[in-house]
Amino acid sequence: xxxxxxxxxxxxxxxxxxxxxxxxxxxxxxxxxxxxxxxxxxxxxxxxxxxxxxxxxxxxxxxxxxxxxxxxxxxxxxxxxxxxxxxxxxxxxxxxxxxxxxxxxxxxxxxxxxxxxxxxxxxxxxxxxxxxxxxxxxxxxxxxxxxxxxxxxxxxxxxxxxxxxxxxxxxxxxxxxxxxxxxxxxxxxxxxxxxxxxxxxxxxxxxxxxxxxxxxxxxxxxxxxxxxxxxxxxxxxxxxxxxxxxxxxxxxxxxxx
Ligand code: ADP
Ligand code: MG
Numbered sequence: 001x002x003x004x005x006x007x008x009x010x011x012x013x014x015x016x017x018x019x020x021x022x023x024x025x026x027x028x029x030x031x032x033x034x035x036x037x038x039x040x041x042x043x044x045x046x047x048x049x050x051x052x053x054x055x056x057x058x059x060x061x062x063x064x065x066x067x068x069x070x071x072x073x074x075x076x077x078x079x080x081x082x083x084x085x086x087x088x089x090x091x092x093x094x095x096x097x098x099x100x101x102x103x104x105x106x107x108x109x110x111x112x113x114x115x116x117x118x119x120x121x122x123x124x125x126x127x128x129x130x131x132x133x134x135x136x137x138x139x140x141x142x143x144x145x146x147x148x149x150x151x152x153x154x155x156x157x158x159x160x161x162x163x164x165x166x167x168x169x170x171x172x173x174x175x176x177x178x179x180x181x182x183x184x185x186x187x188x189x190x191x192x193x194x195x196x197x198x199x200x201x202x203x204x205x206x207x208x209x210x211x212x213x214x215x216x217x218x219x220x221x222x223x224x225x226x227x228x229x230x231x232x233x234x235x236x237x238x239x240x241x242x243x244x245x246x247x248x249x250x251x252x253x254x255x256x257x
Contacts, residue, residue, distance in 0.1 A: 004034065010062065013049070014062055016078075023045050024228040030048065030204055037214075038225060039225070046225055097175045109146065110202055111147060113162065133164070136162050139164070139197075142158060145157060154162065174205045179195065226251075231248060
């Protein structure tokens with residue numbers, strides 16, 4: 001897998017909100033089939049890095065490449081913006097994001113939620129999309145909830161629906177931002193199982209998580225962010241087994257119970 005082509009590459013990324021520097025030169029590569037996890041204290045810049053990767057946020061310096069295609073920019077510093085709208089659309093539709101808060105549309109059934117973007121944004125054939133949507137709902141274990149409303153589902157079921165919705169885009173990579181943080185422990189595990197199954201089938205994923213067991217079990221590479229910089233990174237066994245930096249050791253002992 002080290003030789004697999006990169007899907008997402010971020011090089012020396014800098015991002016500030018006004019005077020607040022949130023990312024101070026961060027690199028990340030997710031190759032095809034790889035799972036990269038981002039860990040670190042609250043406020044270290046994990047969500048910001050995901051949102052920059054998905055071009056939901058502007059960044060001021062550094063490069064972002066998607067399938068080896070660099071984003072083209074115009075302007076510089078705080079005026080820097082992506083230059084090519086078609087490129088942005090192409091990249092966004094190939095990177096599906098799953099949020100902590102599920103973000104299902106409450107006025108649509110579960111099936112309609114999963115079908116919405118492929119049919120209305122990507123203009124795919126509705127019958128084909130529906131067949132695949134049902135397959136994805138089965139894959140995440142909620143085939144029987146197709147006609148239910150989001151409010152009728154547990155948090156774990158809603159998050160699995162959100163994962164089915166992300167898969168229905170047929171993306172080249174999935175981005176997860178704390179996908180289990182809003183869930184009770186027993187519901188967390190049903191989402192963890194789905195994420196592990198996706199990793200096993202070779203999906204390219206970047207996962208922000210507070211769940212160190214998930215990060216350990218599912219990742220090819222783990223990045224520990226501290227105040228907008230990579231403090232330490234490596235394969236999960238090394239990172240969790242022999243953490244080198246004092247800060248990472250402190251973080252791990254504070255998060256393990
Ligand atoms: P994490 O996901 O690691 O908890 P975030 O990326 O959400 O961290 O936030 C990193 C820093 O950026 C924090 O100090 C946060 O307050 C700040 N921040 C995040 N989003 C915004 C925003 N939209 N405007 C201003 N500051 C923000
Ligand atoms: Mg966050």
